[in-house]
Every structure is written in C-alpha cells, then in structure tokens.
Amino acid sequence: MSIPAQTHLAPGERFDPTVGGAPNLTSAWMRHARTGPDVPQIHDPKQGWLSRGELAQRTAIRAGRLARLGLARGDRVLVSAESSSELVLAYVACLRLGLVVVPTNTAYGPRELAHVLRDAEPAAAIVDDPARRALVAELAPAVYRLTPALDLPDGPTPALELATPDDAALLCYTSGTTGAPKGAVLRHRHALASAEALRLAWRWSAADRLLLALPLFHMHGLGVGLHGTLHCGASAVLFEAFRPDAILDGIGNHAATLFFGVPTMYHRLATHPEARRLSALRLCVSGSAPLPASLHAELLAASGQVVLERYGMTETLMLVSNPYAGERRAGSVGLPLPGVEVRVAGERREIEVRGPNVFDGYWRRPEANAEAFTPDCFFRTGDLGRIDADGYVTLDGRAKELIISGGFNVYPREVEDVLRGHPAIEDVAIVGEPSPEWGERVAAYAVLKDGLELAALRGWVGDRLAPFKHPRALYGVEALPRNALGKVQKHRLAAGRVLPEPG
Ligand code: MLC
Numbered sequence: 001m002s003i004p005a006q007t008h009l010a011p012g013e014r015f016d017p018t019v020g021g022a023p024n025l026t027s028a029w030m031r032h033a034r035t036g037p038d039v040p041q042i043h044d045p046k047q048g049w050l051s052r053g054e055l056a057q058r059t060a061i062r063a064g065r066l067a068r069l070g071l072a073r074g075d076r077v078l079v080s081a082e083s084s085s086e087l088v089l090a091y092v093a094c095l096r097l098g099l100v101v102v103p104t105n106t107a108y109g110p111r112e113l114a115h116v117l118r119d120a121e122p123a124a125a126i127v128d129d130p131a132r133r134a135l136v137a138e139l140a141p142a143v144y145r146l147t148p149a150l151d152l153p154d155g156p157t158p159a160l161e162l163a164t165p166d167d168a169a170l171l172c173y174t175s176g177t178t179g180a181p182k183g184a185v186l187r188h189r190h191a192l193a194s195a196e197a198l199r200l201a202w203r204w205s206a207a208d209r210l211l212l213a214l215p216l217f218h219m220h221g222l223g224v225g226l227h228g229t230l231h232c233g234a235s236a237v238l239f240e241a242f243r244p245d246a247i248l249d250g251i252g253n254h255a256a257t258l259f260f261g262v263p264t265m266y267h268r269l270a271t272h273p274e275a276r277r278l279s280a281l282r283l284c285v286s287g288s289a290p291l292p293a294s295l296h297a298e299l300l301a302a303s304g305q306v307v308l309e310r311y312g313m314t315e316t317l318m319l320v321s322n323p324y325a326g327e328r329r330a331g332s333v334g335l336p337l338p339g340v341e342v343r344v345a346g347e348r349r350e351i352e353v354r355g356p357n358v359f360d361g362y363w364r365r366p367e368a369n370a371e372a373f374t375p376d377c378f379f380r381t382g383d384l385g386r387i388d389a390d391g392y393v394t395l396d397g398r399a400k401e402l403i404i405s406g407g408f409n410v411y412p413r414e415v416e417d418v419l420r421g422h423p424a425i426e427d428v429a430i431v432g433e434p435s436p437e438w439g440e441r442v443a444a445y446a447v448l449k450d451g452l453e454l455a456a457l458r459g460w461v462g463d464r465l466a467p468f469k470h471p472r473a474l475y476g477v478e479a480l481p482r483n484a485l486g487k488v489q490k491h492r493l494a495a496g497r498v499l500p501e502p503g
C-alpha cells in the first residue's frame, strides 16, 4: 500500500522539493542573510549570537582559507567536533565551497576513525580535540588537520555556492542493514527536499528558535536541526552537552519555541521537577529511536506537551512524521512526509521508501547498493512496520541487527568481533535489552573460559570501541543457543539467561 502525502500541508501550501530550483543548500540558506542580515541566527555560550549576515560573511572568509589550502569541489572533509558556532561556520564554509562533509562521532576511537579515514579518503579533517588531531596525523599523515576555527591564513574570496543539486553534500557513515560502516552519500537535492518538507510539515518559520542539544555529527542534530534552522532563516541555541536544567532554563532565557530530542532526553526531562516549563514551547519533536507510549503520556502529564514523534534515517533524512495540526498518535510515527512514498513489503513487513529525500547509494559499494534498493527504486529500510487504514505508520521492530542506545546505533557484530579477541571469552553474542533510560542497552552473553567481571571487560575494551558501544551487562552462559545452521538464536537470549526453544 502506498499513501499519498498531502496531509501535512497547511491549506494553500504546495511542496516543491527543488525549493524553487535552488542549486544547493547554501544558496537557499544565504537568501536569508540578504533579506535580514542583522537577525540573530546561531548562539553558543562562548560567542553569544551570530547574525545571519555574520554567518554569511565569516563563512565566506573561511571558505577562502580552505580554497587557499587547495581544497576544491568534491573533496571530502572529515568533521568531528562538539557543537559550537565555530563548528557551524566551518561546516557552512565547506558546503559553500562544494566540499563534501564527513560528519564523524567524537566518541570514535582509533579503529572506528581509521575505517572512516581509509574509506572516505578525506583531504582534510576538522577536529576539535588535540589528541584526536594527533590520532588523525598518525592514521592518515597526508590529511590536513584543522581546528573548527580554521585558523589559517585568509585567501581571496573564492567562488561560492558551487555545488550542483546532484553534488554530494554529506558522506555519513552508517552500517545500514549489515556489514562494515558504509558512507551514505546525501546530495544537495536530498537535503534540500527534506528541509523543505519539514518547514511545511512543522510550520517552521523564521520566528522559530530551536534549543539544539543534539550532536552535530548525526542526522538528527545536523540534517534536521541545523539544516532546518538555516533553511527557514530561523535561529538555534547550541548546547555542547544535553543537561535538562540548561534546556529548561534556555526556554525562558532565549524565548525558544522548539526542542528536538531523542527519547533518552525526554525520559530525563519528564522526571525533572520543572518539566512543566516545556509547555512554553511551540513544538517538541522526538526521533532516532522509539518513543514509548508510556513516556509520551508521562510528558503530557508533566508538561502539557503532546510530543510529536517522527521517523527517519541517515540514508533518507526524514520520512514520516506525526502531523503538526492533526492527531499526534502515541506509539505511531505518523504519516509520510510530503513527497515520501512508504510501503510495507513481504512477509516480514519491511518498510520500503522512495522520495526526493532518499539517497541513491553508498560510497563505492555497488554490491551493497544492489541489495539496498528494490527494482522499482524503493530503499529497504530494515525497519518492520504497518500502515493503518488512515495512513498512520507504526514501527514494530527491525529486520536489521541493530541496537539503538540513547539514539546512537550499535551494531552487535562489531561489538562481538572485538569481544572475541578477549582471552577469557570463548564465544559471545550481543543483544539489546530493554532499558527505561536508554531504550535499549548493550548486553553480552558470553561463554567464558575464565571468570570475567563487566568492569574488567569494559576496561579491556577501552578505546577499541566508542564508550556508547561498550556492554552494560555481561551474562555468563554455558553455550549459546544455535539453530541447525549454526546461527545464534538471539531471541532466546533475554533476562540474563538462555530461554527454552519456543513451542
Ligand atoms: C552517553 N553514554 C551512552 C550514550 N550516551 N551510553 C549508551 N548510549 C548512549 N547513547 C554513556 C557515556 O559514555 C557515559 O558512560 C555515560 O553514558 C554517562 O554519560 P552521560 O553524561 O549521562 O551521557 P550524556 O552525555 O548525557 O549522553 C546522553 C545523550 C547522548 C542522550 C545526551 O547519548 C546523545 O546525545 N544522544 C543523541 C544521539 C543522536 O544524536 N542520535 C541521532 C542519530 S541520527 P560511562 O559509563 O563511560 O561513564 C538518526 C536518524 C534519525 O538516528 O532518525 O534521527
């Protein structure tokens, strides 16, 4: 079943995925600097407010510095830094020059970073932490290493807004459904179409002010929060970390209207004694992981906010959203966004999607691309779900082996591969176990040769894996349950033990 997506539009609105033929993201963003150069746009605690005009001017200077270094359209630039105005300026400068940004989680250790450097072959890396810049130097000596301030000599202002709609804007590493992390290529036209759909669906306007505590190295913070802000000529207050107090204070201090978060953030906000202050916001959006219906109800009771849940992916940007004006249904991710086709396919009921925001392939991975798309060009999401008679989409689970902890993705196979190197571990399986705070947490079921405590295991894992991928529980078992083909039956690993075969 395929549902037409008109329900999100206000009367008289029409969705144009090309945004009036904008060639690229930054040409759409820079329009606002011309119409209102003094309007505040980006805030961080160190620099205060940057206006639209300052953003335009400073990103032009920074693009000149990057061009002087020899970077040119199509070159990849790895970007890995905590949120700051400097980071935003560096990011926008890269895009204005037609560079392809490779956003990279700041928690990644040497192994994870080495993979991205090897695969993306960036010409430069913008990294805030000096120790991680040194690591880049060790792993990829030919890559220019820069701080987010792009502290380089100025060059002549180069030609700007160089990208075509088909040029890549982002190369985002994700494991997709299986295997080693692959770079999803997001072109300017994909990101433009998604931002325009959200502008219309969420009634996002220049008057809005977003409290943005999501990291800027994943799609939620970057492709939804930052892009949407710049696309609408709106403003955003950046937070380096998520602290409920700072968010609740920020609502009044900055006259904010919007907050976007992952369910873990809402869990912490719902239990805060001052949660009712959320009621001053025009809209609260949740995504990146399931928002339990119970948490939706708790938030309503504590704050009066009917949180709007939406569904998206790195490869597709935003796909489905509860309506701004209609019923926001707890436990459902809502209706397909403008331009997006959603269908449920096969016995497994996998969600398949097509639309102007959906990417068209992974970086240098023809085999993965052949598997990722159907013959009629729908992308196989690896999520399982259903569509109700009135068009609401509900996600029921995943076909892909993926744990989502606090909105970060953890691929069991990657963790298993590392843990198998531990001298006391004979065999191991990683599963996600339910957690009220994190949604899921990483649990290891291991056949042990010797005694092993969780703390000792985590100490040994160290920087072989980013901390959010570390096991949070370790259960010793005599043997892992396997089927006749030798595949581990993960559904039988629960509550710290091996469950009997069903039936
Ligand atoms: C932090 N820790 C986590 C974790 N985040 N552990 C598991 N899962 C996580 N997500 C660990 C730290 O390493 C530390 O471990 C301990 O938790 C305490 O840290 P904290 O200070 O409490 O954590 P905090 O910094 O508050 O982080 C929690 C969080 C963060 C929810 C703010 O995880 C976060 O920003 N999540 C958002 C992720 C995101 O942006 N996802 C979007 C993906 S895009 P220890 O034990 O070492 O002390 C996508 C597409 C879409 O999915 O649809 O949006």
Ligand code: AMP
Binding pocket: 174, 176, 219, 286, 287, 288, 289, 290, 291, 309, 310, 311, 312, 313, 314, 315, 333, 381, 382, 383, 395, 398, 404, 409
């Ligand atoms: P990522 O690969 O980090 O972009 O994560 C994308 C995955 O996050 C999707 O395939 C879903 O499994 C999950 N996801 C995103 N939003 C939601 C949501 N609202 N409810 C359930 N799962 C979600």
